[in-house]
Amino acid sequence: MASVNKRSNSQIKKTYEWFDRRLGLAKPLTEAAQHPTPERSASWWYVFGSAATVLLILQVVTGILLALVYSPSAGEAWGSLQFLNHDVTLGWVLRAIHGWGSDFMIAIVLMHMVQVFMFGAYKFPRELTWIIGVFLLLLTLGMAFTGQVMRFDQDAYWGLGIGASILSRVPWIGGSLVHLLLGGPIIGGQTLTRFFALHVFIIPGTLLLLVGLHVWMVLRLGINEWPMPGRIVSKATYEREYHELTEKNGIPFVPDAAWKDGVFAAAILLAVIACALFFGPFGPTGQPDPTIIQTAPKPDFAFLWIYAVLAYLPPDLETPFIFIAPIIIIGGMLLLPLVAGEGEKHWKRRPVAVLMVSVIAVTLAIFTHLGTYTPWSPIMEAWSAEPIPTAYLQHRSPLERQGAIVLQNKQCRDCHALGGVGGMRGPALDSIATRMTEDQIIRQVLQGGGNMPAYGKALSPAETRALVAFLMTLREKNLAPAVDASRSLAHSGAMHVPVATTR
Amino acid sequence: MTPPHEPSAPTQPTTPLTHANTAAREALHSRRAFLFKLSLYLNGVVGAVLAVPLVGYVLGPAFKKTSSYNSWVSLGPISDFPEGQTRLADFRNPVTTVSDGETGKVACWVRRIEGEKFQVFAINCAHLGCPVRWFEQSRLFLCPCHGGAYYEDGSRASGPPERGLFEYQYKIVGSQLMIEAGAMPTLANEACAKKPRPLVNIESQQPAAPTQQANDAERSSAWPA
Ligand code: FES
Numbered sequence: 263m264a265s266v267n268k269r270s271n272s273q274i275k276k277t278y279e280w281f282d283r284r285l286g287l288a289k290p291l292t293e294a295a296q297h298p299t300p301e302r303s304a305s306w307w308y309v310f311g312s313a314a315t316v317l318l319i320l321q322v323v324t325g326i327l328l329a330l331v332y333s334p335s336a337g338e339a340w341g342s343l344q345f346l347n348h349d350v351t352l353g354w355v356l357r358a359i360h361g362w363g364s365d366f367m368i369a370i371v372l373m374h375m376v377q378v379f380m381f382g383a384y385k386f387p388r389e390l391t392w393i394i395g396v397f398l399l400l401l402t403l404g405m406a407f408t409g410q411v412m413r414f415d416q417d418a419y420w421g422l423g424i425g426a427s428i429l430s431r432v433p434w435i436g437g438s439l440v441h442l443l444l445g446g447p448i449i450g451g452q453t454l455t456r457f458f459a460l461h462v463f464i465i466p467g468t469l470l471l472l473v474g475l476h477v478w479m480v481l482r483l484g485i486n487e488w489p490m491p492g493r494i495v496s497k498a499t500y501e502r503e504y505h506e507l508t509e510k511n512g513i514p515f516v517p518d519a520a521w522k523d524g525v526f527a528a529a530i531l532l533a534v535i536a537c538a539l540f541f542g543p544f545g546p547t548g549q550p551d552p553t554i555i556q557t558a559p560k561p562d563f564a565f566l567w568i569y570a571v572l573a574y575l576p577p578d579l580e581t582p583f584i585f586i587a588p589i590i591i592i593g594g595m596l597l598l599p600l601v602a603g604e605g606e607k608h609w610k611r612r613p614v615a616v617l618m619v620s621v622i623a624v625t626l627a628i629f630t631h632l633g634t635y636t637p638w639s640p641i642m643e644a645w646s647a648e649p650i651p652t653a654y655l656q657h658r659s660p661l662e663r664q665g666a667i668v669l670q671n672k673q674c675r676d677c678h679a680l681g682g683v684g685g686m687r688g689p690a691l692d693s694i695a696t697r698m699t700e701d702q703i704i705r706q707v708l709q710g711g712g713n714m715p716a717y718g719k720a721l722s723p724a725e726t727r728a729l730v731a732f733l734m735t736l737r738e739k740n741l742a743p744a745v746d747a748s749r750s751l752a753h754s755g756a757m758h759v760p761v762a763t764t765r
Numbered sequence: 766m767t768p769p770h771e772p773s774a775p776t777q778p779t780t781p782l783t784h785a786n787t788a789a790r791e792a793l794h795s796r797r798a799f800l801f802k803l804s805l806y807l808n809g810v811v812g813a814v815l816a817v818p819l820v821g822y823v824l825g826p827a828f829k830k831t832s833s834y835n836s837w838v839s840l841g842p843i844s845d846f847p848e849g850q851t852r853l854a855d856f857r858n859p860v861t862t863v864s865d866g867e868t869g870k871v872a873c874w875v876r877r878i879e880g881e882k883f884q885v886f887a888i889n890c891a892h893l894g895c896p897v898r899w900f901e902q903s904r905l906f907l908c909p910c911h912g913g914a915y916y917e918d919g920s921r922a923s924g925p926p927e928r929g930l931f932e933y934q935y936k937i938v939g940s941q942l943m944i945e946a947g948a949m950p951t952l953a954n955e956a957c958a959k960k961p962r963p964l965v966n967i968e969s970q971q972p973a974a975p976t977q978q979a980n981d982a983e984r985s986s987a988w989p990a
Contacts, residue, residue, distance in 0.1 A: 336865050427892070450858075450862065551867040674903075710923065
């Protein structure tokens with residue numbers, strides 16, 4: 263038995279040698295895998311990059327498998343996704359893994375970036391590694407956006423419309439850029455094939471190439487040492503210090519550090535699979551028929567914050583903002599290692615860096631959260647779907663009740679909530695009469711103002727009177743109605759001469 | 766294009782290194798280096814020639830004039846559109862191709878003011894292109910994306926849009942309502958050609974005047990807007 267084992271072992275060894283004689287990869291690969299790593303860098307903080315790479319491979323594999331069935335044609339794409347979801351064996355699982363893999367990849371890439379930033383790993387001599395990393399982030403987001411287009415549904419269609427409308431604002435060449443993006447004058451067949459080429463050839467090709475360079479540089483320059491407060495990076499001494507660090511108490515990356523990467527990558531893959539099985543695939547939502555307008559298009563999670571920002575920008579600032587902000591943000595990220603290539607690495611000595619990360623993270627989180635429930639959007643069905651709370655109708659005069667009907671019929675609820683239901687675009691009306699006087703309400707309703715359209719032409723005098731009568735009853739906890747202080751003054755005769763006559 | 770001295774190059778016999786043939790090898794090397802450079806230039810030229818169709822193919826859509834896509838399409842008989850109402854209409858885009866599927870369809874809002882006076886609005890919000898919806902009762906177009914609102918004449922009411930809805934050019938041929946459509950309406954392609962704004966725009970200049978409550982308005986001197 264033992265001799266049989268020995269014989270087959272030697273057979274394997276022979277085959278291996280036959281190949282390596284010709285490939286010559288064993289030595290360089292082993293050396294690369296075992297390159298010395300500073301002992302403290304074998305940390306759970308250093309696992310995000312490898313996990314992102316593993317997710318990229320997952321996306322490539324599942325993407326290729328989906329391409330076996332998917333039909334990149336505007337007329338058929340939506341149907342082929344339904345076919346994948348419902349008819350192809352395990353098609354839905356593949357779509358779900360690919361979709362969730364994409365979300366996880368963005369999250370992990372961002373975590374990787376934050377970790378690298380906080381640990382000062384972008385500093386000399388790893389500046390270029392960071393710069394390529396910035397492009398990897400942009401390409402990852404590019405994959406997410408083009409991937410959303412592949413899911414050729416209503417959201418994809420109108421998302422493309424938003425993209426085209428943004429580009430149309432570029433001065434002079436806006437129109438040409440729109441046609442370049444869409445591959446023609448409209449969102450249609452050529453648009454989808456264009457984005458298909460981007461999603462499966464151009465962006466992933468570039469992504470894989472740059473990941474190769476990124477990893478090559480990590481191997482060449484070594485894994486960032488664990489930062490210590492007071493240990494200053496200087497171009498003159500860093501390489502020698504790092505060399506000492508790895509020579510003296512370095513450990514081979516494989517296996518001493520890599521086991522953590524392996525465990526984390528497996529955990530992430532498991533999480534992707536769990537989400538995929540539990541939550542299922544994303545969409546597709548309604549079919550991409552632009553004549554079906556009963557839709558509230560929304561971008562995927564990663565872009566919700568942009569969606570929210572676009573809702574809040576004042577109209578005249580918007581165009582400059584959407585073109586200048588990305589240049590500043592991306593330019594800032596690219597220049598970071600060039601301007602801050604030396605100095606302290608430890609986050610305790612870099613308060614500005616900590617502040618920046620926290621502010622950016624909180625901002626993104628707030629805008630993303632707003633994007634999930636879009637308080638700026640009218641709720642288009644609220645007027646016909648949500649009744650007025652009964653309490654607001656008890657002990658009311660016929661005119662006031664008539665006003666409640668006007669409020670409902672004129673679709674005020676689409677933007678104004680009552681009893682907690684309705685749109686959030688305008689203020690809730692539950693206690694409006696304690697905040698505005700009758701005159702103010704009349705003026706606001708008829709002439710609009712702030713964010714409210716004027717309803718002067720949509721309301722008859724009788725309707726206005728009834729509506730205002732009802733609104734005047736809306737005083738929560740029976741607080742006193744708002745009063746116009748100047749009027750009581752005028753009545754008491756306190757305002758004598760000049761003011762009252764200035765008209 | 767082929768270098769003239771090509772055949773003489775490989776006929777050098779291989780002899781052991783001596784001083785004499787070191788010089789010869791140097792000369793040969795410099796000649797080969799020159800030829801290599803030449804080959805680079807050659808490929809540069811060929812590359813430039815090749816780039817013309819490649820780049821032209823990719824940029825093709827950008828060079829076509831937007832207006833060249835437009836043509837007149839019918840929205841149906843005008844009797845489909847009652848006076849004083851705003852109705853959704855759809856049509857097959859004149860520029861559509863077979864591969865467009867249902868994305869070749871387009872919707873638009875037709876407002877028949879009176880008689881032969883119409884306004885035909887693009888479905889795309891002037892902000893970022895989402896489909897606006899008409900609300901008959903409140904006489905507003907509302908956008909689901911960022912809450913843009915427009916009055917019934919298409920002028921901006923509130924929200925992020927910086928202008929009113931895009932309007933198609935229209936004409937009436939026989940009993941048919943025709944509009945000039947094609948490229949997707951965006952800020953770079955405002956659907957309508959430069960035409961004198963219809964009278965409805967004059968209305969919207971003034972804030973809707975209160976038609977009633979004259980007493981109220983008198984009583985309460987102007988409130989801060
Ligand atoms: S797209 Fe209509 S408000 Fe933004």
